[in-house]
Amino acid sequence: MSGLYGSRGLTIVSGSGAFVRDGAGKEYLDFYCGSGAALFGHAHPRLREALANASGRPWTIGPGMGAEVRDRLKARLNRLLPGRSLFYCNSGTESIEAALKLAVALRPERRKILALRRAFHGRTLGALALTFNPQYRRSWTHLLAPVLHVRPEELPGAVDGDTAAVFVEPIQGEGGVHPLSASLGAAIGAACARTGALLVCDEVQCGWGRCGAFSASSLAGLEPDILCFAKGVAGGLPVGLTLWKKELGDFAPGGHGSTYGGNPLVLAVAEAALGLLEEGTPIAGARSGGEYFRKLLKGIDSPLIAEVRGMGLLNGVELTVKAAPVIRRMQRNGVLALPAGPSVVRFLPPFPAVREDFDRAAAVLADALKAEAA
Numbered sequence: 136m137s138g139l140y141g142s143r144g145l146t147i148v149s150g151s152g153a154f155v156r157d158g159a160g161k162e163y164l165d166f167y168c169g170s171g172a173a174l175f176g177h178a179h180p181r182l183r184e185a186l187a188n189a190s191g192r193p194w195t196i197g198p199g200m201g202a203e204v205r206d207r208l209k210a211r212l213n214r215l216l217p218g219r220s221l222f223y224c225n226s227g228t229e230s231i232e233a234a235l236k237l238a239v240a241l242r243p244e245r246r247k248i249l250a251l252r253r254a255f256h257g258r259t260l261g262a263l264a265l266t267f268n269p270q271y272r273r274s275w276t277h278l279l280a281p282v283l284h285v286r287p288e289e290l291p292g293a294v295d296g297d298t299a300a301v302f303v304e305p306i307q308g309e310g311g312v313h314p315l316s317a318s319l320g321a322a323i324g325a326a327c328a329r330t331g332a333l334l335v336c337d338e339v340q341c342g343w344g345r346c347g348a349f350s351a352s353s354l355a356g357l358e359p360d361i362l363c364f365a366k367g368v369a370g371g372l373p374v375g376l377t378l379w380k381k382e383l384g385d386f387a388p389g390g391h392g393s394t395y396g397g398n399p400l401v402l403a404v405a406e407a408a409l410g411l412l413e414e415g416t417p418i419a420g421a422r423s424g425g426e427y428f429r430k431l432l433k434g435i436d437s438p439l440i441a442e443v444r445g446m447g448l449l450n451g452v453e454l455t456v457k458a459a460p461v462i463r464r465m466q467r468n469g470v471l472a473l474p475a476g477p478s479v480v481r482f483l484p485p486f487p488a489v490r491e492d493f494d495r496a497a498a499v500l501a502d503a504l505k506a507e508a509a
């Protein structure tokens with residue numbers, strides 16, 4: 136393996152619901168969940184059933200072929216988000232790449248693309264151009280599309296008639312867990328509507344019910360022209376979706392594509408996952424569980440906590456010290472979390488997490504902070 140990711144010193148061998156186990160049988164409460172992709176928890180019975188059923192049919196059929204599950208999933212998505220065209224792909228980055236190419240194709244005469252400081256939109260060269268962190272961009276700047284990164288409050292004023300697209304995460308994840316306020320979201324939307332710039336909402340991390348609404352854009356006062364989902368869409372199998380208002384137009388034939396995008400195996404699981412969301416319990420649970428968890432986190436009495444932020448099941452605790460040692464201590468004590476930038480401990484609990492799990496995560500964080508402060 137390349138050394139890209141470092142190592143958390145943990146090999147996972149099994150898991151169920153909100154828990155995973157290592158080879159020695161030690162159990163961990165998983166609020167890391169594969170960077171948020173295991174949104175429905177591990178080994179969900181309905182997702183396993185869908186996968187098992189689909190595994191006996193063709194796994195992949197090629198992009199130009201018809202597949203019932205593609206049409207069914209599109210129809211179900213259209214009930215939630217009417218009037219959209221859809222491109223199926225395999226990851227968050229790919230859903231952003233598609234959005235970027237589409238925006239440029241639909242606004243060919245415009246030169247400007249805007250994104251936010253602290254934004255994270257992925258690591259391939261197109262998506263990386265939209266990502267802010269200079270550490271991720273440094274070695275490739277000469278290959279990146281010219282994207283202007285501005286502060287959230289500067290964004291409405293920066294949109295003009297030369298702007299092709301504006302990319303925003305309704306709630307920034309990797310950049311430190313920063314929800315966009317609904318009033319700012321409305322101002323950004325108004326600026327896009329006034330100038331004809333396309334509003335692209337990246338819900339790769341915050342969407343698909345995680346933050347307490349099917350689409351997190353609605354929580355931030357945003358009405359996207361183009362919308363990207365990935366991570367939890369098929370409970371952790373690789374899938375990305377790019378949806379856009381049909382009336383905007385389309386790629387030219389052959390203008391984009393993917394071999395695996397929309398493969399029936401993964402879409403069968405995505406359809407089952409969407410079925411779970413349509414039943415309402417996970418999304419309502421994300422809202423109430425998230426509120427409960429944030430109250431606990433805000434109640435921790437530690438001089439090392441600067442701020443608690445989040446929405447639904449995307450939460451961050453900004454520390455006055457580095458997050459990594461605290462996350463390591465928590466892991467030793469059986470709770471998995473992840474950083475969001477240098478000083479934020481991020482929690483991405485799955486839908487099956489219950490109050491006892493939130494109690495435990497908050498208690499383990501409190502202990503880790505106490506030990507860190509000593």
Ligand SMILES: Cc1ncc(COP(=O)(O)O)c(C=O)c1O
Nearest residue numbers: 226227228255256257308339340
């Ligand atoms: C908001 C956002 N956009 C895009 C991506 C890239 O997704 P992927 O890693 O699936 O390519 C991520 C990944 O963390 C993300 O959080």
